[in-house]
Amino acid sequence: MAIQGGEQTILRDPALFYWILFPISIVMILTGILRHYATVLMNSPPKGPSTLPELRERHALLRGVNLRNHAAAVLDRESFEIRKNYLVSGFRNGSFLKDPNNRGQPPANPMTDPAGMEQMMGMLKGNMMMMIPQTLIMSWINAFFSGFVILKLPFPLTIRFKSMLQSGVMTRDLDVKWVSSLSWYFLNLFGLQSVFGFILGSDNSANQMAQQMGMANPAAMMNPMQPGQDPDKLFLSEAENLEVMEHFCILDGVEERVLQNFAPEVN
Amino acid sequence: MGAPINARGINGSDLIATLHLAQQAPGILGQGPTKAKKDTAEEYGQIEQLFLACLRTGDDQSAQACLDRLSQRFGPANEKVMGLRGLYQEATAKDNSALEKCLKEYEKILGENPVNVPILKRRVALLRSLHRSSDAIAALIQLLDAVPTDAEAWCELADLYQSQGLGAQAIFSLEEALLIAPNAWNIHARLGEVLYVSASAPEEIRLASKSVQHFCRGIELCDDYLRGFYGLALASSRLLDMGYETPSDRAMPSKQTVSRLHEFALKRLREMVETRSVDDQHWASSRSELIAAKALLNRFEQKS
Numbered sequence: 067m068a069i070q071g072g073e074q075t076i077l078r079d080p081a082l083f084y085w086i087l088f089p090i091s092i093v094m095i096l097t098g099i100l101r102h103y104a105t106v107l108m109n110s111p112p113k114g115p116s117t118l119p120e121l122r123e124r125h126a127l128l129r130g131v132n133l134r135n136h137a138a139a140v141l142d143r144e145s146f147e148i149r150k151n152y153l154v155s156g157f158r159n160g161s162f163l164k165d166p167n168n169r170g171q172p173p174a175n176p177m178t179d180p181a182g183m184e185q186m187m188g189m190l191k192g193n194m195m196m197m198i199p200q201t202l203i204m205s206w207i208n209a210f211f212s213g214f215v216i217l218k219l220p221f222p223l224t225i226r227f228k229s230m231l232q233s234g235v236m237t238r239d240l241d242v243k244w245v246s247s248l249s250w251y252f253l254n255l256f257g258l259q260s261v262f263g264f265i266l267g268s269d270n271s272a273n274q275m276a277q278q279m280g281m282a283n284p285a286a287m288m289n290p291m292q293p294g295q296d297p298d299k300l301f302l303s304e305a306e307n308l309e310v311m312e313h314f315c316i317l318d319g320v321e322e323r324v325l326q327n328f329a330p331e332v333n
Numbered sequence: 334m335g336a337p338i339n340a341r342g343i344n345g346s347d348l349i350a351t352l353h354l355a356q357q358a359p360g361i362l363g364q365g366p367t368k369a370k371k372d373t374a375e376e377y378g379q380i381e382q383l384f385l386a387c388l389r390t391g392d393d394q395s396a397q398a399c400l401d402r403l404s405q406r407f408g409p410a411n412e413k414v415m416g417l418r419g420l421y422q423e424a425t426a427k428d429n430s431a432l433e434k435c436l437k438e439y440e441k442i443l444g445e446n447p448v449n450v451p452i453l454k455r456r457v458a459l460l461r462s463l464h465r466s467s468d469a470i471a472a473l474i475q476l477l478d479a480v481p482t483d484a485e486a487w488c489e490l491a492d493l494y495q496s497q498g499l500g501a502q503a504i505f506s507l508e509e510a511l512l513i514a515p516n517a518w519n520i521h522a523r524l525g526e527v528l529y530v531s532a533s534a535p536e537e538i539r540l541a542s543k544s545v546q547h548f549c550r551g552i553e554l555c556d557d558y559l560r561g562f563y564g565l566a567l568a569s570s571r572l573l574d575m576g577y578e579t580p581s582d583r584a585m586p587s588k589q590t591v592s593r594l595h596e597f598a599l600k601r602l603r604e605m606v607e608t609r610s611v612d613d614q615h616w617a618s619s620r621s622e623l624i625a626a627k628a629l630l631n632r633f634e635q636k637s
Contacts, residue, residue: 118479121448129481132512139515320549321586321594329597
């Protein structure tokens with residue numbers, strides 16, 4: 067029976083602290099670090115294109131976008147029309163596609179497409195890396211440490227926190243300040259992010275450098291298309307965008323503009 | 334030793350700064366890989382810059398050290414490291430046969446991985462230094478067909494075309510480069526120069542006026558760009574020499590505007606030459622440009 071208004075006291079064996087609170091925290095930190103390095107090891111860098119036509123397929127769209135955005139700053143009408151016609155007909159004919167013969171066919175099923183498969187495997191690996199250790203540790207804690215009250219918070223809390231702080235301890239009357247071992251596990255699971263940040267470096271993934279060096283050669287790595295997207299459709303819509311484009315050129319009248327802006331005294 | 338130079342800020346054609354950087358090589362590299370300061374992209378970008386500077390100043394030993402450092406970190410199979418190693422081998426090649434050997438090696442690498450862009454580019458550069466310009470152009474076109482969004486490659490192609498006397502193709506290539514980097518005033522000025530060179534026959538007045546336009550745009554983007562003013566002075570005077578008359582098209586500039594532009598360019602050039610001659614040390618790297626500008630001013634003064 068809870069004593070209303072009074073302080074609940076529970077005598078705790080100090081061994082609880084050394085043999086439950088400590089081990090759980092340390093195991094959580096260690097698994098976090100281990101998981102980090104396992105992810106780094108198993109992470110395969112995104113594979114670039116392997117043939118020149120594949121590379122071209124990725125970049126052709128950007129060329130159209132560039133023309134659309136920047137033509138006004140560079141081209142006069144004549145050279146703009148030439149480029150526009152070239153790109154539009156290229157997009158329409160599918161000559162920028164990786165294999166023009168496959169046009170119009172539905173995109174390959176990601177389950178059978180090896181590239182898509184690889185990506186799915188990557189995601190699966192990442193998820194597994196989270197799931198497996200957590201399941202193991204939780205069952206370990208459940209088997210060995212369930213039902214212990216190991217910690218008393220130094221501040222009062224409302225009753226709502228009971229399910230968060232006292233999972234595994236089925237008492238109705240225990241004050242919310244008391245924390246059970248299973249709850250301590252959950253608190254660690256969600257609260258150790260900043261500790262990992264401190265131990266492993268701020269961005270928490272050691273292999274970022276390798277990617278950056280790859281990025282230093284952005285031409286090869288860039289991929290404007292999402293996997294599973296049909297490039298042909300993107301090309302057709304880009305062709306439409308180009309077709310409706312109105313040409314103007316900021317080079318028209320640049321002479322007067324320069325005189326006006328930079329040489330007021332000559333006027 | 335002066336203050337450490339920010340390696341990233343070094344302009345490729347600035348020989349003096351390059352030399353200064355190369356002289357700091359022992360200091361930067363001396364810490365050894367164990368004491369490498371930070372594992373950041375800037376750090377390695379700096380080592381790459383140092384590598385290039387050392388090669389240009391003939392310090393092959395330090396260049397080798399830089400290369401070792403990079404391949405230690407990223408592995409010898411990294412595309413970029415492969416490109417840099419190729420560059421090193423080309424730079425230290427004794428004779429033509431050694432260069433041919435490099436070329437064979439590039440072809441072998443490309444046989445294994447045809448999309449190794451740094452090696453593709455090295456191959457173009459190597460073909461060029463072997464004086465096989467048409468092969469270089471063909472290789473570059475092949476590269477650009479796959480990667481049409483590479484401004485650097487388009488500029489190189491323009492340069493190759495221009496060296497072969499193919500003005501129209503060079504103009505096209507530079508326009509493509511500008512489509513990727515529309516605010517690059519130096520490419521605008523370069524396009525102006527190529528247009529100016531192409532507009533030698535009197536019937537090509539259209540090219541000359543385009544040249545003036547591009548120089549103007551370059552000046553608009555960078556208002557103390559000496560090369561832009563130099564070009565503008567030349568191009569506008571040629572346009573006037575060609576017998577330019579005020580066209581009926583309102584979009585085209587009037588004859589009076591062109592002659593005013595000419596005066597404006599000469600005036601700014603004169604100012605620039607004066608101020609930069611005083612502050613000589615600061616402009617040391619562009620001294621040759623300054624001398625050329627002076628010569629141009631003298632020529633126009635004699636003419637008038």
